[in-house]
Each structure stands twice: as C-alpha cells, then as structure tokens.
Amino acid sequence: MTQTATPWQDWTIGLIGYGEVGRILAEDLAARGVTRLLASDIKLGGPDEQPLIDHAARHGVALIADPARLAAAADLVIVAVTAAQAVAVAEAAAPGVRAGGWYLDLNSASPGAKARAAERVAAVGGRFVEGAVMTSVPPYRIKVPLLLGGPDAAGLEPGLTALGFAATVADARLGVASATKMCRSVMIKGLEAMVIESFTAARAYGVEDAVLASLAETFPGIDWEQTGAYFFQRVIQHGARRAEEMREVAQTVREIGLTPWSASGTADRQAWVAEQAGQGVFGPKDSPAFARSDDWRVEADRILSRPPS
Structure with a gap:
C-alpha cells in the first residue's frame, strides 16, 4: 500500500526525544489506536535509560537508539528534543528519512535553525514541517495548541488532526510558526x-x-x-x-x-x-x-x- 493511501492511524510513528513531551505523545497516540510507535533518545544505552525502557514497555513503544534507523522505519518522525539540538538531530536522522516521509520538528528553535534542519531533511526527499508548541504541553497533552509552518504544513495538518493533535497551519513560509x-x-x-x-x-x-x-x-x-x-x-x-x-x-x-x-x-x-x-x-x-x-x-x-x- 502506498504511503498516501495508508490511514494515518496505521502509520508507523517515530518519536525522537523520549522525555516529558515524547512520553506524553506516546501515551496519547497509543490511546488513539496507533499501534506502531518507535522512540529514540540520547539516554538510551546510558545509566539513565531504565525509566525510558519501563515506560516504553508499558505503552507498546519500540526503542531504537539510532535516529537514522528510527527514521527509516517511520512514516512520520516527530522530534521533541532540547532547543539547541534541532539541527544536530536533523543531521543524525536525515540519512534514514524516507523519500516523501514526514518530519515534524516540535523543537523550540529559531527560524534560522528550523531552516537549517529543513535543508537536511529536504536533501534526502523528506517533507519537513515546523511545529510551534504554543504553551506548556502537560495540561493539554496531545491537544496542546500547535502551529504548523512550511510548504508541506497543509499536507500534514489533516493527519495530525486525525491523530488527535490541535494543529493549525500558520503559514506556508518556513519560520513563521x-x-x-x-x-x-x-x-x-x-x-x-x-x-x-x-x-x-x-x-x-x-x-x-x-x-x-x-x-x-x-x-x-x-x-x-x-x-x-x-x-x-x-x-x-x-x-x-x-x-x-x-x-x-x-x-x-x-x-x-x-x-x-x-x-x-x-x-x-x-x-x-x-x-x-x-x-x-x-x-x-x-x-x-x-x-x-x-x-x-x-x-x-x-x-x-x-x-x-
């Protein structure tokens, strides 16, 4: 089945960054019927990995340490890491991003950093969408107000809405959101x-x-x-x-x-x-x-x- 014909809920969704935001999204996506969830985090393989392993086991999330391997297995990659790592993560994940695959960057990064990350993803044929999370995630969880930006934002918005996100397209220009x-x-x-x-x-x-x-x-x-x-x-x-x-x-x-x-x-x-x-x-x-x-x-x-x- 082609990617465009696959229902959004049947997609494999990869989360890069399995901290507070990543875990909340994993829980809510699983509750909405997404059965193929992957997650990657810098803590995997280190002394602080056990809470990630335990949480993943409870919610049916497969852990993959390498961001590129995760991206290669995912229809939609959602990135929620610390602000300064937005470009570095895009560089690490880009080799695995599928041609036509979605890459949603939720990081609190500057418009310039978003543009540099988008270049890495676009270079391998991926569809980069910036996501601006407009308030604290925990009270709203997956329903947190989310502004989307970039040329492919309008294409991703219906799928995110179907998955439970409160997403709105801000602008087709990258950086506005x-x-x-x-x-x-x-x-x-x-x-x-x-x-x-x-x-x-x-x-x-x-x-x-x-x-x-x-x-x-x-x-x-x-x-x-x-x-x-x-x-x-x-x-x-x-x-x-x-x-x-x-x-x-x-x-x-x-x-x-x-x-x-x-x-x-x-x-x-x-x-x-x-x-x-x-x-x-x-x-x-x-x-x-x-x-x-x-x-x-x-x-x-x-x-x-x-x-x-």
Whole structure:
C-alpha cells in the first residue's frame, strides 16, 4: 500500500526525544489506536535509560537508539528534543528519512535553525514541517495548541488532526510558526523570570504584600499569588530546558538585527534557578514535594536561605 493511501492511524510513528513531551505523545497516540510507535533518545544505552525502557514497555513503544534507523522505519518522525539540538538531530536522522516521509520538528528553535534542519531533511526527499508548541504541553497533552509552518504544513495538518493533535497551519513560509512562538516566549518566559526575581527580592525586603497589592491593582485580571506559585514551580522543574529555549529566542531576536537584552537576561535567570535546583536548594528532585508548593514564598525563602556561592 502506498504511503498516501495508508490511514494515518496505521502509520508507523517515530518519536525522537523520549522525555516529558515524547512520553506524553506516546501515551496519547497509543490511546488513539496507533499501534506502531518507535522512540529514540540520547539516554538510551546510558545509566539513565531504565525509566525510558519501563515506560516504553508499558505503552507498546519500540526503542531504537539510532535516529537514522528510527527514521527509516517511520512514516512520520516527530522530534521533541532540547532547543539547541534541532539541527544536530536533523543531521543524525536525515540519512534514514524516507523519500516523501514526514518530519515534524516540535523543537523550540529559531527560524534560522528550523531552516537549517529543513535543508537536511529536504536533501534526502523528506517533507519537513515546523511545529510551534504554543504553551506548556502537560495540561493539554496531545491537544496542546500547535502551529504548523512550511510548504508541506497543509499536507500534514489533516493527519495530525486525525491523530488527535490541535494543529493549525500558520503559514506556508518556513519560520513563521517558530517566530510566533519565539516572540511569545520573550514575554512568557521573561515574565516567569521577572516574577521570580521581583517576588524573591520583595520577600527579602518584607514588602511582598504591598508589591502584590500594587500588581493586583494594575493588572486586576491576574491572580498573582497563584501565578507566582505556578511560575516558581515551572522554572524550578524546567529551568535548564527553558534557559536553552531562551537562548534560541535570543538568537531569533538577533537574526533580525536587534540585541536580545531581555531574552538573554531571561535565559540567565532561568539557568540560575535550574542551577539552584541542581544544588538541592529546593529539596531532592525525586521527592513528590519538589517544586509543588502552593505558596511561592516557600521557594523564595529557600532561595534566600541558600549558602553563599
């Protein structure tokens, strides 16, 4: 049966990157009847591979360490790795990508990086589609808002919709979807960093109640207590990944000739919080209570009580 005649649910789908996003997609695709799922991850073959093996066994996912071998066996390759690895993964997977095969890049990379990755895939006859994930995946799972871009985006959208994705074509031009996400991240990830910095400093000076009252007066539609707790949680848990994304955001800004002062500062703050987490400031990472406080003050106090560096 030809590729175009095969129902989408009957395709072999390969996931490159089997972290939080890859595992969520595997679970949801399996629940929607996809029976041929493959996954590849840099951790395979290393000391941290066991959680991947266990998860794959529970959800019927075949693990393949080599991205090119995975691509050779897949009708659709979905890539969700750290932002800086988008081009490197495309280079590694491209030798196996089938002529006419789909390659969906969900990485938070700059438009320039997406274009370089697309060149690698197109060179072997693959169909590269950029995907911009527009908010945090866990609450929405496979239904997370997803913008598609590139000349082949319209061709892939019906299949993704059939598989359960909330995908919308942003533009046939490559880079538009990614630019939309990256420019949004200047605000969203920047706000996270500003809240952590502002609230922690306010806590140190004993003026947090006055600061929150003033913010509530200026922005009455935002619950700053709840927002603060959520931002602290997300950055403590995912600061390293967010910092890497923000460096790609800074590159996005740089590509149009602006100096990315805000994006670069945000990357530094996100990375700093991740460093504190790695040093155990917020408790053991494997603890159920890690970054789970409903009161941002708990985490701010931990920052303020950390040993001098």
